[in-house]
Amino acid sequence: MEALRTKGAVVVTYDEFSLIRKWTGRSAGQTGDGLSVGIGDDAAVFSLPADREVVACCDAMVETVHFLRETMNPSDIGYKAVISNISDVAAMGGIPRYALISIAVSPQWNTEECEQIYDGIYAACDAYGVRVIGGDTVSSPAGLSLSVTVMGEVEKGRALLRSAARPGHLVFVTGHVGGSAAGLDLLLRKAKSGEAVEEKWQPLALFHQRPAAQVAAGRILAASPAAGALNDISDGLASELWEISEASGVCLRIEERLIPLAEATRMYAAETGSDPFRWALYGGEDYQLAGTIEAEAAEGIGKLFAEKGIPFTVIGRVEAGEPSVLLSRNSSWEPLAKAGFNHFGKADARKG
Numbered sequence: 001m002e003a004l005r006t007k008g009a010v011v012v013t014y015d016e017f018s019l020i021r022k023w024t025g026r027s028a029g030q031t032g033d034g035l036s037v038g039i040g041d042d043a044a045v046f047s048l049p050a051d052r053e054v055v056a057c058c059d060a061m062v063e064t065v066h067f068l069r070e071t072m073n074p075s076d077i078g079y080k081a082v083i084s085n086i087s088d089v090a091a092m093g094g095i096p097r098y099a100l101i102s103i104a105v106s107p108q109w110n111t112e113e114c115e116q117i118y119d120g121i122y123a124a125c126d127a128y129g130v131r132v133i134g135g136d137t138v139s140s141p142a143g144l145s146l147s148v149t150v151m152g153e154v155e156k157g158r159a160l161l162r163s164a165a166r167p168g169h170l171v172f173v174t175g176h177v178g179g180s181a182a183g184l185d186l187l188l189r190k191a192k193s194g195e196a197v198e199e200k201w202q203p204l205a206l207f208h209q210r211p212a213a214q215v216a217a218g219r220i221l222a223a224s225p226a227a228g229a230l231n232d233i234s235d236g237l238a239s240e241l242w243e244i245s246e247a248s249g250v251c252l253r254i255e256e257r258l259i260p261l262a263e264a265t266r267m268y269a270a271e272t273g274s275d276p277f278r279w280a281l282y283g284g285e286d287y288q289l290a291g292t293i294e295a296e297a298a299e300g301i302g303k304l305f306a307e308k309g310i311p312f313t314v315i316g317r318v319e320a321g322e323p324s325v326l327l328s329r330n331s332s333w334e335p336l337a338k339a340g341f342n343h344f345g346k347a348d349a350r351k352g
Contacts, residue, residue, distance in 0.1 A: 035098070035131060044133035046098060052153040055094035059084045063106075063143035070191035071184060074113045076209040077146065078120030080285075084234060085150035086128050086213040087287040091232035092161075093222025094154035096128055096215065101135035104145040117146065128215060158222050160291070165229035165248035169292035171316040174217045174305070176262040177237050178276050181283020183208030186268060203264045211287045216308050218289065226297030228318075236284040241325045242338045244292065251321035254336065255328045258315040282339050292318050 037045035048054060061067060061081045072080070082099060089096045101121060105114055125132055130150065165171075183204040190197050197205050214232075221227040229248055231240040237259070245252050261276050269276035280286075293301055298314055305312035325336040 035133065038131065038133045044098070044100075046133070046151075048153050051156055053156050053159065055089050055092045055152040055154050055159065056149065057085050057088035058147065058149040059088070060145060060147040062145045068188075068191075071187035072209060073120075074116035075120035075123070077144075078117035078122075079124045079210055080120075081146045081148045082121055082124035082130070082150070083211055083213050083287060084285075085148050086124070086130065086215065087211075087232040087234065089150055089152040090213050090215040090218035091230050091289060092152075092154060092159045093218045093227075093230065094152040094159065095219070096130045096150050096152040096213075098133045098151045099125055099130050100149040100151075101132055102137075102147040102149075103135070104138050104140035106140045106143050108142075109144050121148075128213065154222060160218070160222055160227060160230040162229050162231050162244050162247035164227075165244050165250050165252070165292040165318050167250060167318055167320040168295060169228045169318040170295050170298050170314045171241070171252055171254060171290070171292050171318060172298070172312060172314050173233075173237070173260060173288060173290050174214050174313075175212075175286070175288040175311050176260045176265065177233060177286045177288055178259075178280030178283055179204060179207030179262050179265050180211060180285040180287075181208075181279035182265045182268050182274075182276065184283070184285075185272070185274065185279075189272075201264070201268060203262070204268055207262070207265075208285065211285060213287050214289045214310065217305060217310050217312075220301065220304050220308070221289075221291065221293075224293075224297065224301060226294040226301070228292035228294070230289055230291035233286045233288045233290055234284055236280075236282040236339070237286075237290060238281040238325065238336050238339055239284070240290045241336070242323075244290070245325050246323045248292075248318075249323055251319045251323070252316060252325045253319060253328065253333070254316035254325065257328075258313060260311060260313040260315075281336070 034048060035044070035046045059081065061077060067077055086096045103114070103117070121132065186197065186201055186204050187208060218230065221230060229244045231244055233240050241252050241254065256277055259277060259280050261280060265276050265279065302312045326333045327336040
């Protein structure tokens with residue numbers, strides 16, 4: 001039997017299997033649409049159409065490394081853990097299908113909070129048509145760790161890669177960037193002061209706590225022969241652009257003034273005396289897409305995005321040369337620092 005405690009007091013006792021049934025019971029017995037065995041056996045079994053390939057990814061969220069209880073509700077933690085994986089599938093041009101959830105729970109988390117985490121998990125899965133098909137539940141001596149694996153599908157030979165940028169391509173970004181980092185800054189300030197988030201800043205809090213994955217944008221690009229490289233913005237725009245540059249062996253020239261910022265991000269930066277472009281370049285967790293596309297196709301792709309209500313902004317161009325990213329700021333070109341969130345480095349580590 002496993003005892004879960006809150007501040008040293010036992011609140012409820014379950015064994016591992018009772019917890020699994022309690023938290024994942026809403027997926028029990030689900031089959032169909034390629035899934036022949038779901039939750040309830042040693043492993044799940046699914047199949048894909050003959051013309052599709054599997055897209056698989058895995059991300060972990062660890063307490064104090066990826067989130068703080070002061071800035072994230074339990075349901076937000078579950079939601080964001082799923083979205084970070086769905087975003088990876090989107091960056092490959094794929095369709096997310098199935099999720100495996102593994103959670104390590106410390107005595108500081110009670111069963112109600114854990115159930116709320118699963119509420120967030122299922123909310124994200126439902127929003128993107130993803131089924132939870134298994135996972136694992138274990139105890140942890142300290143902190144909570146949540147690992148999510150998402151599997152999806154993409155047409156054979158159509159997966160979008162970081163290595164596909166070519167000289168002459170334009171560099172683009174979907175949506176707005178920097179909002180999640182601005183939201184984290186806001187939430188940390190409010191947690192420190194004990195004040196509630198004002199209504200005017202609620203959009204910033206949601207940018208951080210409830211981001212959206214750009215699956216529709218990825219599908220539009222996967223269907224276009226003009227699409228080049230693609231990457232999702234999880235560790236900051238600068239980091240993702242460098243990954244494209246190095247994987248493709250090209251130089252990217254980016255104009256700072258073109259980087260799309262939400263109006264709430266600009267307003268909050270002005271009020272706090274912050275640099276919103278630093279949030280955009282190095283903050284991360286926006287889960288937008290950054291990529292390249294043939295120049296002559298950009299207008300048409302932009303129209304397709306507009307039909308779906310997805311902002312599409314060209315921010316630069318691709319040139320031949322050694323892998324590098326240059327930023328135009330104040331009419332001069334400067335090397336863009338290869339920085340962002342790094343688990344094993346010192347560059348802009350985030351907690352949120």
